[in-house]
Amino acid sequence: xxxxxxxxxxxxxxxxxxxxxxxxASQSIxxxxxxxxxxxxxxxxLLIYAxxxxxxxxxxxxxxxGSGTDFTLTxxxxxxxxxxxxxxxxxxxxxxxxxxxxxxxxxx
Amino acid sequence: QITLKxxxxxxxxxxxxxxxxxxxxxxxxxxxxxxxxxxxxPPGKALEWLALIYWDDDKRYSPSLKSRLxxxxxxxKNQVVLTMTNVDPVDTATYYCAHRQSxxxxxxxxxxxxxxxxxx
Numbered sequence: 001x002x003x004x005x006x007x008x009x010x011x012x013x014x015x016x017x018x019x020x021x022x023x024x025a026s027q028s029i030x031x032x033x034x035x036x037x038x039x040x041x042x043x044x045x046l047l048i049y050a051x052x053x054x055x056x057x058x059x060x061x062x063x064x065x066g067s068g069t070d071f072t073l074t075x076x077x078x079x080x081x082x083x084x085x086x087x088x089x090x091x092x093x094x095x096x097x098x099x100x101x102x103x104x105x106x107x108x
Numbered sequence: 109q110i111t112l113k114x115x116x117x118x119x120x121x122x123x124x125x126x127x128x129x130x131x132x133x134x135x136x137x138x139x140x141x142x143x144x145x146x147x148x149x150p151p152g153k154a155l156e157w158l159a160l161i162y163w164d165d166d167k168r169y170s171p172s173l174k175s176r177l178x179x180x181x182x183x184x185k186n187q188v189v190l191t192m193t194n195v196d197p198v199d200t201a202t203y204y205c206a207h208r209q210s211x212x213x214x215x216x217x218x219x220x221x222x223x224x225x226x227x228x
Contacts, residue, residue, distance in 0.1 A: 034215075043204050091214060095170055095171065
């Protein structure tokens with residue numbers, strides 16, 4: 001299985017900050033990388049697919065980049081509703097479509 | 109508008125078989141490229157991908173759980189069923205089903221999830 005490693009596991013930031021979350025694959029996955037946001041008690045929500053394509057309805061402050069093994073999710077100006085948990089997922093080598101372990105974004 | 113809803117028992121005893129149903133609307137599982145997958149999340153832990161079924165009945169399973177999982181579809185009822193045999197307390201989790209869009213290789217719409225506890 002392809003392993004997905006997110007860093008950091010948790011991150012403290014303030015409203016208005018620019019933050020970056022990293023996801024590294026154990027082998028090349030081209031651009032088959034998705035990002036999800038999950039609020040407590042809710043299902044994940046797709047933010048970014050194919051490494052950098054913004055899902056419909058997602059604010060433009062979210063962006064993704066990368067290819068091969070290294071990927072990033074950037075939030076350009078944090079809003080109060082952004083303080084929650086984010087997961088990356090590879091869909092290159094299925095099954096399984098492996099998820100990362102998650103990054104919890106907390107208010108400083 | 110695509111919606112999915114999971115249903116099944118909230119409590120299952122160890123060694124029993126768990127059967128979960130995903131009932132969906134807004135799309136057809138006979139349309140080329142469409143899939144429905146199952147993902148679970150133990151309390152306080154990360155997401156774990158379980159299984160996926162495509163419009164053409166192609167089925168994919170997590171290698172670590174393959175021997176215990178079966179995924180099927182009933183296109184006429186707009187349902188996908190996941191069965192898991194020989195459950196253990198470690199299978200306690202919230203189970204989600206989700207629509208997989210092959211054009212984007214991602215789960216773009218998720219159900220709200222159903223919580224299953226495995227305990228004697």
